Amino acid sequence: MRRLRAVIDVAIGDRAADRVVPPTGHTVWLTVLVAAAMAFLAVFALALSLATGRLAERWSESLAQATTIRISAPDAQADAQVDAVLQILAGTPGIAAARELERAEQAALLEPWLGPDLPLDRLPLPRLIEVVQSTDLDAEGLRLRLAAEVPGAVWDDHTRWRRPLVTAAGRLRALGWTALGLIAGTMAALVTLAAQAALAANRPVIRVLRLVGARDAYVARAFTRRFTLRAIAGAALGAALGVAAIAALPRADAAGGFLTGLGFSGAGWLLPALIPPLAGLVAFVATRRAAFRALASFE
Numbered sequence: 149m150r151r152l153r154a155v156i157d158v159a160i161g162d163r164a165a166d167r168v169v170p171p172t173g174h175t176v177w178l179t180v181l182v183a184a185a186m187a188f189l190a191v192f193a194l195a196l197s198l199a200t201g202r203l204a205e206r207w208s209e210s211l212a213q214a215t216t217i218r219i220s221a222p223d224a225q226a227d228a229q230v231d232a233v234l235q236i237l238a239g240t241p242g243i244a245a246a247r248e249l250e251r252a253e254q255a256a257l258l259e260p261w262l263g264p265d266l267p268l269d270r271l272p273l274p275r276l277i278e279v280v281q282s283t284d285l286d287a288e289g290l291r292l293r294l295a296a297e298v299p300g301a302v303w304d305d306h307t308r309w310r311r312p313l314v315t316a317a318g319r320l321r322a323l324g325w326t327a328l329g330l331i332a333g334t335m336a337a338l339v340t341l342a343a344q345a346a347l348a349a350n351r352p353v354i355r356v357l358r359l360v361g362a363r364d365a366y367v368a369r370a371f372t373r374r375f376t377l378r379a380i381a382g383a384a385l386g387a388a389l390g391v392a393a394i395a396a397l398p399r400a401d402a403a404g405g406f407l408t409g410l411g412f413s414g415a416g417w418l419l420p421a422l423i424p425p426l427a428g429l430v431a432f433v434a435t436r437r438a439a440f441r442a443l444a445s446f447e
Contacts, residue, residue, distance in 0.1 A: 175342045175349075179375055182342075183382030183431070184389070186335040187423045190328055191390025194423075197324030198416055200317045215287075217277040221300035226275050232298050233277055242285025249276040335379075335427065336434040343375055343435045347442040354443070368439035372432055379431030383424040391420050 217237075221229050230248055237246040249257075254273060281287070291303040347354070354367055394411050412419065 175346045176378060178342045179339055179378040179431070180382035180385075182335060182338045183379040183427050184386030186331045187383035187386030187427055188390040188393075190331050190423050191387055191394060191420050193324045193327040193331065194419060195394050195411055196327075197321050198412060198419075200320040200324065202413065203317065215279040215281055216304045217279060217294070218302045218304060219275040219277070219298070219300050220302070221275075225300070229298050229300050230275050230277065233294065233301050236290075236293060236297065237277075237279060240285070240290055242282050244280040244282055246277055246279045249278055332426070332430050336430050339375060339379060339431045340434045340438045343371055343438040344442055346371060346375075347439060364440065364443045367443060368436060371439045372435045375435040376428050376432045380424050380428040383427030387420045387423045391417070 217233055219226060219229050219233065234246060234248070237243045254276060287303070287305060294301045294303055357367060358364075391412075397411055
């Protein structure tokens with residue numbers, strides 16, 4: 149324990165050196181508030197990145213397992229073609245289940261777009277067969293067989309739906325990680341400004357310390373310690389508020405809505421605990437660089 153404390157004191161200074169840095173003032177509140185605000189936003193950016201990955205995976209798996217066969221044929225031939233397709237599917241390896249969607253189910257699918265009380269008997273809707281497939285299905289062979297034996301049947305494996313979802317999810321995930329990088333950079337810039345302001349305010353004190361033999365490394369460690377601890381405290385507060393806000397959001401529903409699934413799950417709730425140490429690391433590097441630059445410019 150003593151060795152660990154000695155390492156920490158060497159890295160960010162000791163408590164006695166805290167007297168070099170003003171304990172109150174605008175730099176204190178600036179550092180704490182900036183760290184809290186950046187940590188709060190970082191929690192949401194992290195939740196966005198994780199939620200998009202889960203949502204894309206869930207939708208992709210759901211669309212990959214469920215396939216639709218659309219049958220467009222005159223009423224006199226529609227029943228015969230539906231029966232023929234179901235017989236083909238029953239004898240095809242890799243087909244887990246297949247059934248025709250009823251009119252009520254088609255109306256439920258169209259209701260969000262066209263509203264309730266649809267006159268389905270007046271609309272030329274195709275007959276739909278829902279197919280649940282496994283990984284060993286020869287989809288291309290089945291498509292060719294359907295085209296040859298049932299010309300009115302069209303195999304739709306939802307590729308047109310999956311590809312944009314995966315692309316959009318990847319871009320949103322990249323946007324979330326980019327936001328985390330921008331948050332870290334903004335925090336580093338603001339902490340640097342706060343440290344420079346504190347150094348400039350304590351310029352006479354630093355001159356006296358130099359006269360009595362204090363080295364620049366000692367003064368730099370004093371500022372680094374104070375601003376690092378402030379950043380950790382502010383980031384802990386902001387991360388806690390962010391987690392509370394995420395926990396207050398609605399949970400994911402059966403439809404897989406995005407806004408209702410924005411949050412953490414399982415061990416993901418532990419990830420925000422990494423934000424305060426990372427904020428402290430950013431503050432440590434930013435303050436140390438700012439301190440040595442400022443001290444080098446002092447007479």
